Amino acid sequence: MPKIVDHEHRRGEIVETTWRIIARRGLDAATLRDVAAEAGFANGAIKPYFPTKASLIRATFAHVFERTSRRIDAVTEEATGFEALHAFCLEVLPLDEERLDEARVVISFWQSALNNPDQAELNDAVMLEWRRKIRAWLREARAAGAAPARLPVDAVAETLLTFLLGAQIAAVFDADFNTPDHLETQLEVHLGLLRAD
Amino acid sequence: MPKIVDHEHRRGEIVETTWRIIARRGLDAATLRDVAAEAGFANGAIKPYFPTKASLIRATFAHVFERTSRRIDAVTEEATGFEALHAFCLEVLPLDEERLDEARVVISFWQSALNNPDQAELNDAVMLEWRRKIRAWLREARAAGAAPARLPVDAVAETLLTFLLGAQIAAVFDADFNTPDHLETQLEVHLGLLRAD
Numbered sequence: 001m002p003k004i005v006d007h008e009h010r011r012g013e014i015v016e017t018t019w020r021i022i023a024r025r026g027l028d029a030a031t032l033r034d035v036a037a038e039a040g041f042a043n044g045a046i047k048p049y050f051p052t053k054a055s056l057i058r059a060t061f062a063h064v065f066e067r068t069s070r071r072i073d074a075v076t077e078e079a080t081g082f083e084a085l086h087a088f089c090l091e092v093l094p095l096d097e098e099r100l101d102e103a104r105v106v107i108s109f110w111q112s113a114l115n116n117p118d119q120a121e122l123n124d125a126v127m128l129e130w131r132r133k134i135r136a137w138l139r140e141a142r143a144a145g146a147a148p149a150r151l152p153v154d155a156v157a158e159t160l161l162t163f164l165l166g167a168q169i170a171a172v173f174d175a176d177f178n179t180p181d182h183l184e185t186q187l188e189v190h191l192g193l194l195r196a197d
Numbered sequence: 198m199p200k201i202v203d204h205e206h207r208r209g210e211i212v213e214t215t216w217r218i219i220a221r222r223g224l225d226a227a228t229l230r231d232v233a234a235e236a237g238f239a240n241g242a243i244k245p246y247f248p249t250k251a252s253l254i255r256a257t258f259a260h261v262f263e264r265t266s267r268r269i270d271a272v273t274e275e276a277t278g279f280e281a282l283h284a285f286c287l288e289v290l291p292l293d294e295e296r297l298d299e300a301r302v303v304i305s306f307w308q309s310a311l312n313n314p315d316q317a318e319l320n321d322a323v324m325l326e327w328r329r330k331i332r333a334w335l336r337e338a339r340a341a342g343a344a345p346a347r348l349p350v351d352a353v354a355e356t357l358l359t360f361l362l363g364a365q366i367a368a369v370f371d372a373d374f375n376t377p378d379h380l381e382t383q384l385e386v387h388l389g390l391l392r393a394d
Contacts, residue, residue: 002364008269026312083272104311110366111308115223123370131374149384158367158374159360159383166363169307170355174324186356189348 007192011049011059014038018060023101032056058119061109064102065126068092076133081140082191085160088133089187092164094171095180103168127161134160163190208246208256210236215257220298224305229253255316258306261299262323265289273330278337282357285330286384287356289361291368292377300365324358331357360387 011126017039021030032046032053038048050056068091096102134157142153147149167186170178178186216237218227229243229250235244247253265288272284291300310316331354331363364383368377375383 027308028312028376107311109307110304110370111224114304115225118260120370127371127374133274151389152382155379155382155386158379159386162363162375162383163356165309165366166359166361169362169366170359173307173310173320177324177328178359182352182355184357185349185352189352189356192348 007049014041014046014049014056015060015063017106018056019064020101022108023104024088026124027057027112030057030060033109054118057109057112058116058122061105062120062122064105064109065122068102069126069129073132076137081137081144082146085134085137085141086187086191087094088130088137089164089191091158092130093167093180093183093187097185101136103172106168107172131157131161160190163187204246209260211238211246211253212257212260215253216261216302217298219305220301222255225308227254227257240391251313251315253344254306254309255313255319258302258316259319260322261302261306263299263320265299266323266326269330278334278341279343282334282338283362283384283388285327286357286361286388289327290364290377290380290384292380296360297368300369303365321369328354328358357387358383 008184014035018030018035021035021038030053032050033043035056036043036046046056050059071091072088075091076084079087094100109119109123113123135153138157163186167178167183171183212234215227215232218232218235227250229247230240232253233240234242243253247256268288269285272288273281276284291297306316306320310320332350335350335354360383364375364380368380
């Protein structure tokens with residue numbers, strides 16, 4: 001009888017192992033050989049799933065983005081406007097160890113994507129999704145009277161997105177000034193833009 | 198007669214070549230061998246200056262930060278308060294091709310610094326210098342009545358710093374939404390926090 005292997009499950013295990021290695025030891029440590037060893041697979045067992053390191057890296061980043069997306073969906077599902085926007089931001093900010101690990105992975109991803117159009121495209125797709133959500137929530141917030149009309153929605157959306165990207169860097173490298181409390185305060189300052197005085 | 202070599206000058210040439218390679222072809226392309234070839238040096242001629250790739254990378258990032266610092270000093274020398282802060286932000290934002298190249302180098306640096314405490318320390322030192330400048334200008338701006346007193350100076354300073362870091366990512370990867378015009382508008386939105394209504 002042929003051995004039954006759940007390929008989707010194996011793929012998931014490989015990606016899960018890879019992102020942990022990148023978060024803790026860096027992108028250079030995530031070789032196909034090391035990932036196989038750490039996942040408890042035979043050397044060469046990764047290739048059928050991910051023929052190249054680039055394909056493994058791309059899948060790993062897609063996995064991290066999906067984790068974040070699922071968390072965002074969970075906390076914003078029942079909310080609208082300013083409340084949804086606030087919940088979204090709190091999910092994206094690296095406020096705990098797990099999300100700091102995700103930030104380390106995303107910083108590695110950005111460097112990797114600099115010279116890899118396929119990875120850069122993945123980043124663009126996620127940013128576009130976030131941008132659309134932020135804009136929709138901002139419009140709802142404005143309709144509810146939360147946002148001063150003098151600020152254009154799109155510019156506010158981009159400013160917020162830029163801030164959230166920067167927080168990934170700030171929390172990882174400059175942790176003393178960017179503890180969870182600090183980051184939440186920064187977010188309050190930022191969202192202060194959206195509250196009517 | 199022994200050949201006279203200006204070591205400082207050679208060091209500068211190596212670092213200048215390295216940052217251009219990183220900006221255009223990525224961190225992995227900046228091997229000691231490739232840097233030597235592109236700088237027109239004999240293979241092995243880099244080692245006396247930079248014995249390891251890590252030492253070359255650190256010096257290259259220090260060089261990029263120094264370039265930015267010199268520009269900042271030049272535009273803020275005669276200014277104070279809000280005006281100095283505004284000029285500082287415009288220098289840090291990647292508003293032209295040269296600074297987009299610097300942003301690509303700094304994104305590479307962040308990834309490299311994730312697992313290199315010496316590089317992370319360099320980043321911290323620069324951030325501390327920027328943080329001190331931003332806080333001082335904010336206090337001057339507030340004393341001149343530009344900033345609403347309800348926002349704590351330190352939180353506003355960190356929010357601005359986080360935004361400026363994020364702009365390096367946004368402008369490189371999401372250029373359509375982060376043209377120079379867009380980034381200047383985002384900055385205006387951000388600095389709107391500091392203007393008295």
